[in-house]
Amino acid sequence: METREVLEKVRSGEISIQEAERYFKKQPYEEMGFAKLDVHREVRTGFPEVIYCSGKTDDYLVSIYQKMFEMHGEVFGTRASEHQYEIVKEALPQIDYDKVSHILKIEKADKVRIGSIAVCSAGTADIPVAEEAAQTAEYFGAHVERVYDVGVCGIHRLLSEMDVVQEANCVVAVAGMEGALASVIGGLVSNPVIAVPTSVGYGASMNGISALLTMINSCANGIATVNIDNGYGAGYLAAQINRLAVK
16 A cells, blocks of 8 residues: 555545554565565555566466455566466466466456657567567556557558557657667657667677667667567656656
8 A cells, every 4th residue: 555545545534543653664665485576566656566487486476466455455576477367367366467468466456547659660570579568568557559560661550550659648659679769759859869779680689688779879869768578667767757747
């Protein structure tokens, strides 16, 4: 629970002052032996902790999902495999898995999504990273418009979607190969652009390094670049920018 939520529950009589006091006396993390869950992260930053699933053992992952869901009523994980989905589903049958983005989550049904973020992908091969960004931003309460397969080799496709892109509080541009999409969008919009290089491309693209260097060296203004394939980082940053814009 957030601080405001605890105080509202005290005011409404849902919980007692003593129960609220016990909540605030808790240490700012949940000790699990193998992990220390940052239970106060939402209080500090506005967004709860997210689980990076890849590399975690089955037992650890299931225990973390159960504890996070118990604490927040929802839980979000990235880079999950289908095997991890199956084992978590045994403990939490309501879990949802997206095979494209590899996101494993339980999300509150009544969540309100505010503002507008445009997530653009150069090609369909970039969509897994784009979806990681889009679903991350949505989980953190942002309204997202998806504009996919609008790479510069057919720039008319992007230009036909410019009303959506230009009206967004923030744009996420996801591209591999030479990574030119971010520069093109950066020259057409007035709000921040987050460039996401992907590892999509042939040999000389060097698993995303070519796109990364292009995006870092962009001559367009207002572009910030995250790491290769880091859709989560882009979605998180976009949600922060969108939240400020709405405020």
